[in-house]
Amino acid sequence: MTPKTKNKKIFAIKGTKDILPQEARKWQKVESVAKRIFEVYGYREIRTPIFEATELFEKGTGQTTDIVIKEMYTFTDKGGRSLTLRPEYTPSVVRAIIENRLYLQPQPQRFYFMGPMFRYDKPQKGRYRQFHQIDIEVFGEKDPAIDAEIVEMAARLFKELNVVDVEILVNSVGCRNCRPPYLEELRRKAGEYIGQLCADCQRKVVTNPLRIFDCKVELCNEISRSFPNIIDYLCPECEEHFSRFCSCLDLYGIKYTVEPRLVRGLDYYTKTAFEFVSSKLGAQDAVLGGGRYDDMMKAFGGPEICGIGFAMGLERFISVVPFEEKKEDFxxxxxxxxxxxxxxxxxxxxxxxxxxxxxxxxxxxxxxxxxxxxxxxxxxxxxxxxxxxxxxxxxxxxxxxxxxxxxxxxxxxxxxxxx
RNA sequence: GUGAGCGUAGCUCAACAGGUUAGAGCACCGGACUGUGGAUCCGGAGGUCGGGGGUUCGAGACCCCUCGCUCACCCCA
Known part of the structure; x- marks a missing residue:
């Protein structure tokens, strides 16, 4: 160390933090319970590299998403390749499945994964630049019963760790057949009120009209209540899928709320979308979010295999899990x-x-x-x-x-x- | 990227209206007590008052810049 740099302290990078032993105990607990539950449902762990070709996320996550536009940790390695620290997990799994020809094995296939993700966001409560997710994905099962199974499995995890005050929101975002006409109708309707909407929402009318629904400005909120719901525009196939999904949830006795305003931020979702939200989390209240992505595998040049999964934010989850203090025993x-x-x-x-x-x-x-x-x-x-x-x-x-x-x-x- | 609030010891916080050597509690280390813990008492260590510049006879305090943290927006886990 040179005299000049001697006194300069080095801190953890903005949006990252150390998990100290007392806190790490909680992580171990959550990870082990999750693992045990997933394995019982037939899921197996898969681990993929922490960075990938930038292109993977541009194609998989979607070029129009904020994640790709402004939140990726992208760098060039010494060989001139553009690499990106993964901002989410699904594209990596899809890549691994295609690359290793896993789709040739009996389907459906169930995977789980835990690890860090990276997004260049501005940190706030429940949001970090390096954060951790537990992800699960199922490939090759079209039946809506699987949609319900993963919701039930998530609910079990919450229950085993005594997490209460969680609401389960479900919706269908349609498919490539019924969503475009719905969006058209939504734009048309929003256009009628354009003058009364806030500046943000006026922009959203063009870019992403679904987002108007979760605007916090009261007038926008009020106006958007009169907008059409996607549920009413679903094609017969999607409608059937959604109603069977709901009846499976009923069968399991899962309490949920149909939230037609629920839109997941990523481009690739089709049909089922769901979210677990906690009232204890502040502005970033989604602990777990997921849905179906039937077209993604094909879009990557793989076979036409559907997928569905969810991602749970570990920092957020752990902050709502009640822990008993463990007594030392040494x-x-x-x-x-x-x-x-x-x-x-x-x-x-x-x-x-x-x-x-x-x-x-x-x-x-x-x-x-x-x-x-x-x-x-x-x-x-x-x-x-x-x-x-x-x-x-x-x-x-x-x-x-x-x-x-x-x-x-x-x-x-x-x-x-x-x- | 935009906005707001906050930065004094390891932690929680003091320091009148700008005035000497920046204090306290908790925690830490040691002693009272050399083979027996928690309580008490005594002592010790610990600070570039986030950093830089400015105003002033004098700045922890006032002004400017900067960095960091926190919360919120956008968006997401």
Missing amino acids: LYLAHMGDRAKKAGMELARFLRQKGIECLIEYKERSLKNQISRANKLGAKWVLIVGEEEVKKGRYQLKNMATGLQEEITKEEMPSILLA
């Missing part, structure tokens, strides 16, 4: 004198082999000091190893909660400590 090994220290090190090794979490102090400290530290660290047990104990082969085991102490041998330790 043994602190206190020692006095050089011989005892060596004996203690061997004992610690023995205990760890047996699966007992064990801390040993390497600095010479008074017994009092060591026990005090053990207390602060939350040790459940203190094992006292002094010259006398080493000589006798019998050690003092102190229970920190009760303060009681007993004399035990090395052989007796595992059964007592693991009880």
Whole structure:
């Protein structure tokens, strides 16, 4: 380090943050529960690279989306290739499936994935530049029952982690046959009120009329209530799909709200769209969002295989999961004198082999000091190893909660400590 | 990218109207107590007041710039 840079502190990049041990515990918990549930539904983990060819997202996510237009971490590598840190996961999975010819295996295929995503957004509550998602995708199943299955699976995950105050919103965004005429009609209708809409919405009439529905300006909101709903414009196939989807949800006893104003931001969605929203999250209230994308695989030059999936924002999810504080359960090994220290090190090794979490102090400290530290660290047990104990082969085991102490041998330790 | 609010010790916050050497609680380290924790008492360490410039006899405070954080918009997980 040169003298000049010595004092300059380096901080985590804007929109990124460290997940410290206490917080990481929560992540581990959520990840393990999610994994267990997904596996039970027949999903298998798939891992793909963290960066891809920029083109993958331009084509897969859609050139008209904000993600591609202004939010991608794109850079050129030393070979002159344009690469992008993945802003979402679905295009990568689709790519992997085509590349590895996974579509030749029996369908449907179910995948899950967990990992970081990157979007160059301005950070705010529940939104980070590096954030994490748990994603699941199913390929090759057209039946709307699968749409309901993944909603039910997500609901189970929420329930197992005691997440309440979550509302499930569902909608159908139609397909390439029925959506264009609907959008036309929406534009026409919005055009009638153009003068009364806010500047943003006037722009949306042209760019993305569906977005007018979630404008926060009251007048826009009021006006848009009279606009046609996509539900009423669905083609027979989409309508059938949607009603069967809903009746499957009913069968599972899932409570949901049909929200005709629900539009997912990505270009590739068709038919089913859904979102889990929490009232506890502030402005960014969507914890989980997903839907069907029947045309994507084909658009990538793959076979005509439909897909459906969801993405859950882990930062957002974890912030609404209630966690019990986990009690520490470890043994602190206190020692006095050089011989005892060596004996203690061997004992610690023995205990760890047996699966007992064990801390040993390497600095010479008074017994009092060591026990005090053990207390602060939350040790459940203190094992006292002094010259006398080493000589006798019998050690003092102190229970920190009760303060009681007993004399035990090395052989007796595992059964007592693991009880 | 646009807008608003906030930056004083590891954390939470003080410091009148601009006035000496920027304080307190919690946390940390040590001692009282050399083989027994939590309580108490005593002591210690810890700060370029986010950074730079300006006004002033004098700036943590006032002005300008900048950086960072937070929240909101756009949009999304």
